[in-house]
Amino acid sequence: MLRVTANSETCAVSSLCVYRLPGVFDQDEDGLVVVLDETPDGELHEEVRRAARGCPTKSIRVTEE
Numbered sequence: 617m618l619r620v621t622a623n624s625e626t627c628a629v630s631s632l633c634v635y636r637l638p639g640v641f642d643q644d645e646d647g648l649v650v651v652l653d654e655t656p657d658g659e660l661h662e663e664v665r666r667a668a669r670g671c672p673t674k675s676i677r678v679t680e681e
């Protein structure tokens with residue numbers, strides 16, 4: 617299983633992850649990242665990994681369990 621978490625304290629409000637995966641990531645009223653789905657379906661895993669790699673502040677953590 618893939619688990620995704622995000623650190624809103626280092627999030628730079630770039631919206632990149634939200635744009636890529638709106639069903640997995642969202643933003644709070646300050647624009648900071650919120651994870652909507654910590655265990656996304658298999659067909660999203662590659663895109664989740666890509667979003668983590670693409671986060672400019674490395675605020676997205678992906679762990680495989």
Ligand code: SF4
Nearest residue numbers: 627628630631633671
């Ligand atoms: S890509 Fe990174 S910096 Fe940008 S909104 Fe998502 S978590 Fe924040």
